[in-house]
Amino acid sequence: MNLLLPFLQRIFYAAMLLVAVLILNFSMLHLAPGDIADTIAQASGGANTEMMAQIRNDYGLDQPFIVQLVQYVGKVLTFDLGYSFFYNQPVTTLIFEKLPATLLLVITAQILALVLGVFLGVFSARNPKGIVSYLVTFIALFGYAAPVFWTGILLLIAFSLKIQLFPVAGMIDVTIEGGWFVKALDIARHMVLPVLTLSSIFLALYSRLCRASMMEVLGSDYIRTAKAKGLSERQITYKHALKNSLSPVVTLAGLQFSAVVSGAVLVETVFSWPGLGTLALQSIIARDTPTILGILFFSALVVIVGNLITDLVLRLIDPRVGKSS
Amino acid sequence: MKRVLASLFSASVMAMALVPSVQAEEPKKGGTLTMAIQQTPRHLNPAVQSGTATGAPGAQLFAAPLRYDENWDPQPYLAESWKLSDDSLSMTLNLVKTATFHDGAPITSEDVKFSVETIKANHPFKTMFAPVESVETPDAHTAILKLSQPHPALMLAMSSQLMPIIPKHVYGDGQDPKAHPQNSENVVGSGPFKLVEYVRDQHIILERNEDFFMEGRPYLDKIVMRIIKDASARTIGLENGELDLVAFENNVRNINRLKKVDSLVVSSDGYAAIGPIDWLAFNTKKGKTADKAVRQAIAYAVDKNFILKAIMLGAAEQANAPIHPGSPLSDNSVNAYDLDIEKANKLLDDAGYAKGDDDMRFELTVDYGWPALKPQAEYVKAALKKIGIAASVRASADFPTWAKRISNYDFDLTWDTVFNWGDPVIGVHRTYQSTNIKEGVIWSNTQQYENARVDELLEMAGKENDPAKRKELYAEFQAIVAEELPVYWTNTLPYHTISSTSVGNPPRGIWSTSSPLDRVYLK
Numbered sequence: 133m134n135l136l137l138p139f140l141q142r143i144f145y146a147a148m149l150l151v152a153v154l155i156l157n158f159s160m161l162h163l164a165p166g167d168i169a170d171t172i173a174q175a176s177g178g179a180n181t182e183m184m185a186q187i188r189n190d191y192g193l194d195q196p197f198i199v200q201l202v203q204y205v206g207k208v209l210t211f212d213l214g215y216s217f218f219y220n221q222p223v224t225t226l227i228f229e230k231l232p233a234t235l236l237l238v239i240t241a242q243i244l245a246l247v248l249g250v251f252l253g254v255f256s257a258r259n260p261k262g263i264v265s266y267l268v269t270f271i272a273l274f275g276y277a278a279p280v281f282w283t284g285i286l287l288l289i290a291f292s293l294k295i296q297l298f299p300v301a302g303m304i305d306v307t308i309e310g311g312w313f314v315k316a317l318d319i320a321r322h323m324v325l326p327v328l329t330l331s332s333i334f335l336a337l338y339s340r341l342c343r344a345s346m347m348e349v350l351g352s353d354y355i356r357t358a359k360a361k362g363l364s365e366r367q368i369t370y371k372h373a374l375k376n377s378l379s380p381v382v383t384l385a386g387l388q389f390s391a392v393v394s395g396a397v398l399v400e401t402v403f404s405w406p407g408l409g410t411l412a413l414q415s416i417i418a419r420d421t422p423t424i425l426g427i428l429f430f431s432a433l434v435v436i437v438g439n440l441i442t443d444l445v446l447r448l449i450d451p452r453v454g455k456s457s
Numbered sequence: 458m459k460r461v462l463a464s465l466f467s468a469s470v471m472a473m474a475l476v477p478s479v480q481a482e483e484p485k486k487g488g489t490l491t492m493a494i495q496q497t498p499r500h501l502n503p504a505v506q507s508g509t510a511t512g513a514p515g516a517q518l519f520a521a522p523l524r525y526d527e528n529w530d531p532q533p534y535l536a537e538s539w540k541l542s543d544d545s546l547s548m549t550l551n552l553v554k555t556a557t558f559h560d561g562a563p564i565t566s567e568d569v570k571f572s573v574e575t576i577k578a579n580h581p582f583k584t585m586f587a588p589v590e591s592v593e594t595p596d597a598h599t600a601i602l603k604l605s606q607p608h609p610a611l612m613l614a615m616s617s618q619l620m621p622i623i624p625k626h627v628y629g630d631g632q633d634p635k636a637h638p639q640n641s642e643n644v645v646g647s648g649p650f651k652l653v654e655y656v657r658d659q660h661i662i663l664e665r666n667e668d669f670f671m672e673g674r675p676y677l678d679k680i681v682m683r684i685i686k687d688a689s690a691r692t693i694g695l696e697n698g699e700l701d702l703v704a705f706e707n708n709v710r711n712i713n714r715l716k717k718v719d720s721l722v723v724s725s726d727g728y729a730a731i732g733p734i735d736w737l738a739f740n741t742k743k744g745k746t747a748d749k750a751v752r753q754a755i756a757y758a759v760d761k762n763f764i765l766k767a768i769m770l771g772a773a774e775q776a777n778a779p780i781h782p783g784s785p786l787s788d789n790s791v792n793a794y795d796l797d798i799e800k801a802n803k804l805l806d807d808a809g810y811a812k813g814d815d816d817m818r819f820e821l822t823v824d825y826g827w828p829a830l831k832p833q834a835e836y837v838k839a840a841l842k843k844i845g846i847a848a849s850v851r852a853s854a855d856f857p858t859w860a861k862r863i864s865n866y867d868f869d870l871t872w873d874t875v876f877n878w879g880d881p882v883i884g885v886h887r888t889y890q891s892t893n894i895k896e897g898v899i900w901s902n903t904q905q906y907e908n909a910r911v912d913e914l915l916e917m918a919g920k921e922n923d924p925a926k927r928k929e930l931y932a933e934f935q936a937i938v939a940e941e942l943p944v945y946w947t948n949t950l951p952y953h954t955i956s957s958t959s960v961g962n963p964p965r966g967i968w969s970t971s972s973p974l975d976r977v978y979l980k
Contacts, residue, residue, distance in 0.1 A: 166857020170899060174856050175499060176507035176581045177876050178887065178900045183581050218499055219657060220636050226657075285689050293693045300694040301685045306660050307489055404685045406659045414497055414658060419857050 139444065146436045153432045154208060158201055161421050167193055168217040171418045191217055213426040218418040223426035226411060233303055234396055234407030241327045245334035246385055253342025254374060257350060268339060276336030284329040284402035291325060298325050301404035326403040330396060334388065338381055345377035386442035484961055488979035489679040492702040493691045497658050497684055500640035503621045504572060505579040509705060509731065512618045512971035514661050514682060518646035519621030522550050525967050527726065529785055531612060535564065535622055545607035545922050552598040556670035558624045560645045566594035571625035575634050585614045585883050607920040609927065613730065613879035618971040622647050649675040649975035658684055675975035695721060695955055702956045702963060704970040709772040712953045722963065723955050729783025730967035732877025732884060733950035734776050737837065737870055741943050742905040745819055746869050750808035752942040756794035757801035758844045759837055761947050768832045773951035778935040779885050781877045781949060788932045791939035801844045818845040824871035826859045833872045860899040874950050875900055881931060882919045889938055890915055906943035
């Protein structure tokens, strides 16, 4: 009960926040000049007055703003994200069609960055003044600072063109024939470069954070006690210090979950990865309002739920979190 | 030793030179052509969705009455013959009798009638079939298009890009054809290829239509169209052999890079009917640009040569007139406004725009529709400074933002790219006719240009069936607008087709890939 009540309260706030996000997104998109009729005219190479009026009528864009807003929010509350103007498909279908590809990309990149980041962080915390430590810091910061599309294109030039190891775009070779294993292998081959590119951003975050918290922990009293007990360096590092210094890293990883949508847009575009990022970009370019709103709503939902879960997990792990608030 | 090597080398070169004659053989059947397309089509039915994104897959799925070669000559396609009546008011199409849709149903004159009616009701290019009053169907294989006035544009309008023949028994089921579920899946077409699947933002897979009405065609077993929006990825894909063909490429740096790759053929042929022209449009009703002298002065100050060499890197063609230089109706000999700063300054001085203390005469804004046109906008700013015009470049967040500004006449100058779409009646008239000043509609006469003689000439040319007389009328029109300059044409959009040397008969006709790829084969 003690644990549940504040949690229910937070769920209530989260729901209110979602509605606010919805209204704000809708209003802001409405403020932008022009609409889908213009982008359909663009895709068509021309238009006429009747056609523009017809499109606006078909999609209810000729209604007053407040009517459109109320209708939209009402629909979303019944879990209906509406129809995409551009594709004439339900937005929910579009999102769930693209979600697996993005999840596969982002989760793999996150795991790679997390494992590698923690390993590099621990390593450089143990030898903070060593040349390798500086090298790790340099590489991590370089990956973080370099624009992700640039990293992507460089990797493409290196490993698709100069050394032709990996394919240049897409998720699977559609002409490939074979069983699921052959296909899985082909997807894995397509994944290598986008995963490397995407994890290059997270790698710096995790390795730097892990290094810092590791160094802090390594200086604390109980580590000295462990040393006095005569435990080996290895045991101290991995059994005692790492466990305690991981919690900020895990928190950060939880928060980074929002990258399911945001972080992948550029990587997906460079590698033509058919995920949510590609859909987001396409719908923004086409001014496909229901799809943009749907993706924004969905990502807000993911972030809020992600935060709630992180919060709950932290409360369970560390009793101090609940008491201090 | 060196000499031995050299002679060995020249011998092998000679031997290689002999080989190609053997290769100019019968096209080979079979194989999968992998091509990249830049845009995601909304759906695959060109009858109710204009544009080249739908046009490329659409021309494979649906056949049209006619097709065109690279010399603008019509060829029989779904119509094995056609005849215009002596009064030019009815066009009789004799359809291929063995032609069937992908579901096996015969293609009849009823389908032609239904297609024309659907296109007339839903296609944005209203002028294309506006004079078609009715379609008569005396028998299953004869369709007669009845015209209210002579309409030479009909010939080019009967190409795949503009007049796909769609089955009445599928798309005439009472649903809105624009939102028909079979526009994207289970497409029942009439063309050389059938739809296997269309996965949005990923690919379109087409397979050979075994029952295609043209004997022995198509040559390819399969076409895979991969949707790759990133220009660098497309370039690398062509270089490493993952892609066999990319059409509509207009990134000049990549084009020039690919020209140096031995395994690729790069060509700018095949875009004359699509006819894209880059131009600087003027607001002829508001502000300083309402003055013809100002427009001419700007034209003299903006150097086409600079744009062609420095921005287009030699990959585009010069354009001096409203009709694409690749069209037989174009008159590129009109005043080209070659760079002449002195003349520009004199024009402005004479018109009474004296330079102020800061050496400037007045201010203007320069808009551009999309990021690819930004270099041109920046260049105009620099060029106009030389004649005392303080221009500022105004960016737009995206296409709708820009379209809203331009179509509501909130601009001085803007860069734009507009397509001819075959006949001038379809893609050229709209920019200059005073009857097409339509607020809120982009690519209408957003310059608000009005000239009674131009209106008259365009109307006459629109119904003149004699090619020589028609050319004369268009020549006079082009001379007038080149003098009055509602827009200043600079160059063609540098569209290129890049194909692997292993691709035989790459699309070179006037409609590029918006035409059937049934003759394409893999060596």
